[in-house]
Amino acid sequence: MEAIGRRRWAIAEGYIPSESAFSARALISHETACILNAGDQTAQVHITIFFADREPVGPYRIAVAARRTLHLRFNDLDNPQPIPRDTDYASVFESDVPIIVQHTRLDSRRAEVALLSTMAYAEG
Amino acid sequence: MEAIGRRRWAIAEGYIPSESAFSARALISHETACILNAGDQTAQVHITIFFADREPVGPYRIAVAARRTLHLRFNDLDNPQPIPRDTDYASVFESDVPIIVQHTRLDSRRAEVALLSTMAYAEG
Amino acid sequence: MEAIGRRRWAIAEGYIPSESAFSARALISHETACILNAGDQTAQVHITIFFADREPVGPYRIAVAARRTLHLRFNDLDNPQPIPRDTDYASVFESDVPIIVQHTRLDSRRAEVALLSTMAYAEG
Amino acid sequence: MEAIGRRRWAIAEGYIPSESAFSARALISHETACILNAGDQTAQVHITIFFADREPVGPYRIAVAARRTLHLRFNDLDNPQPIPRDTDYASVFESDVPIIVQHTRLDSRRAEVALLSTMAYAEG
Numbered sequence: 466m467e468a469i470g471r472r473r474w475a476i477a478e479g480y481i482p483s484e485s486a487f488s489a490r491a492l493i494s495h496e497t498a499c500i501l502n503a504g505d506q507t508a509q510v511h512i513t514i515f516f517a518d519r520e521p522v523g524p525y526r527i528a529v530a531a532r533r534t535l536h537l538r539f540n541d542l543d544n545p546q547p548i549p550r551d552t553d554y555a556s557v558f559e560s561d562v563p564i565i566v567q568h569t570r571l572d573s574r575r576a577e578v579a580l581l582s583t584m585a586y587a588e589g
Numbered sequence: 590m591e592a593i594g595r596r597r598w599a600i601a602e603g604y605i606p607s608e609s610a611f612s613a614r615a616l617i618s619h620e621t622a623c624i625l626n627a628g629d630q631t632a633q634v635h636i637t638i639f640f641a642d643r644e645p646v647g648p649y650r651i652a653v654a655a656r657r658t659l660h661l662r663f664n665d666l667d668n669p670q671p672i673p674r675d676t677d678y679a680s681v682f683e684s685d686v687p688i689i690v691q692h693t694r695l696d697s698r699r700a701e702v703a704l705l706s707t708m709a710y711a712e713g
Numbered sequence: 714m715e716a717i718g719r720r721r722w723a724i725a726e727g728y729i730p731s732e733s734a735f736s737a738r739a740l741i742s743h744e745t746a747c748i749l750n751a752g753d754q755t756a757q758v759h760i761t762i763f764f765a766d767r768e769p770v771g772p773y774r775i776a777v778a779a780r781r782t783l784h785l786r787f788n789d790l791d792n793p794q795p796i797p798r799d800t801d802y803a804s805v806f807e808s809d810v811p812i813i814v815q816h817t818r819l820d821s822r823r824a825e826v827a828l829l830s831t832m833a834y835a836e837g
Numbered sequence: 838m839e840a841i842g843r844r845r846w847a848i849a850e851g852y853i854p855s856e857s858a859f860s861a862r863a864l865i866s867h868e869t870a871c872i873l874n875a876g877d878q879t880a881q882v883h884i885t886i887f888f889a890d891r892e893p894v895g896p897y898r899i900a901v902a903a904r905r906t907l908h909l910r911f912n913d914l915d916n917p918q919p920i921p922r923d924t925d926y927a928s929v930f931e932s933d934v935p936i937i938v939q940h941t942r943l944d945s946r947r948a949e950v951a952l953l954s955t956m957a958y959a960e961g
Contacts, residue, residue: 477871477939499601515906534639534679555873555906565710567601579634581954582705586937625743625803658763660802689727706829749927782887782927800893813958815849830953
């Protein structure tokens with residue numbers, strides 16, 4: 466498939482609730498960056514995390530294989546350091562090949578789940 | 590009406606919960622690609638589904654008649670094969686005429702419903 | 714303020730649940746097209762509604778005054794005809810001056826509310 | 838990091854419910870403009886609030902430091918005047934450097950929370 470996407474993406478929202486009404490992985494409060502690499506080369510992606518009151522952290526380095534999607538949980542990032550819970554953050558994705566990035570949150574602080582999702586902002 | 594839209598669209602998110610608290614079709618957990626063909630020619634659309642750990646599947650071939658909208662449930666796709674439940678996926682839409690694609694999920698795993706929606710990423 | 718926005722917008726999603734757990738206007742299941750006219754001229758907007766299985770209906774004609782926002786409920790449209798409930802539809806907005814259109818649904822079929830929102834697709 | 842973003846953003850939706858089922862700040866019904874300034878200069882941002890039936894109010898002046906994100910609650914704006922509750926509004930953001938703006942609402946009128954989010958409309 467002809468490559469589709471952009472090389473730089475940003476998500477201004479970011480907040481992982483520390484509480485969850487459930488313990489199953491699928492229902493734990495989480496934020497995801499859904500990344501699609503529809504092209505024929507592995508995507509090397511560098512993620513930078515921004516905060517309200519301190520310098521950005523990163524890069525977090527991930528690879529998305531050719532013709533694969535990676536639904537990356539911000540909850541799982543830990544190198545160079547975990548994303549703090551209950552804390553406002555934002556993120557920028559820089560890839561060496563075109564990718565697509567979509568942002569989703571599942572919030573299960575209460576006994577029901579709430580969802581949000583949006584395409585990230587693309588450039589480049 | 591003058592045509593409106595683009596020919597290539599991508600949705601990086603994709604996840605159909607296997608559970609539903611309800612059995613009515615409207616309230617079963619589902620994902621939808623809402624496609625609008627506002628132009629005067631039938632749109633022939635090829636959908637490719639991407640996964641985390643195996644090669645893409647497709648094309649799924651659908652037609653959207655001129656001046657019609659099709660709210661296509663990913664749950665209903667079955668040729669060449671159904672979309673697995675509880676599995677991360679992503680999708681690319683390629684049309685021969687301009688269309689508009691919007692992505693929606695209704696999650697009814699719990700006793701209440703949760704919704705998300707976003708315009709897909711457009712190119713071409 | 715310098716004008717901001719585009720002249721043509723489309724929303725591929727569209728579905729007004731006929732049921733609501735509440736009778737207060739704010740909590741009745743509804744879909745809204747939030748229109749912002751930040752410019753200094755009234756916007757004359759023509760809306761066309763598309764369906765799955767019949768010809769489009771419209772135009773619905775509305776005006777958005779200069780420097781005003783109109784959060785238009787699709788539930789309230791009735792000329793040339795009301796939007797049917799429990800029915801898939803889509804919409805196109807054509808304005809004579811730049812506007813911004815955002816799509817929101819509040820679904821209160823169950824005892825809690827669910828929300829979705831996205832910027833509409835812009836062109837022109 | 839190379840600057841990313843745009844200088845003008847608009848959000849056509851806007852509605853802060855006056856009711857909340859909770860008193861904790863995190864769960865009070867609120868709307869947020871998540872602003873990311875990934876660049877190396879402070880962003881001076883002017884916000885104008887639009888209404889259905891009266892002249893716009895503003896500018897609200899805020900600064901977002903270099904390499905920081907600010908998740909600004911519309912609930913907290915009070916100069917030149919607070920945003921009224923239970924009232925339709927819209928907003929335009931004008932920055933002197935590129936930023937990214939994403940719109941989120943948490944609605945806790947009922948005993949569970951509902952969420953919506955979308956990238957704002959960008960221009961310039």
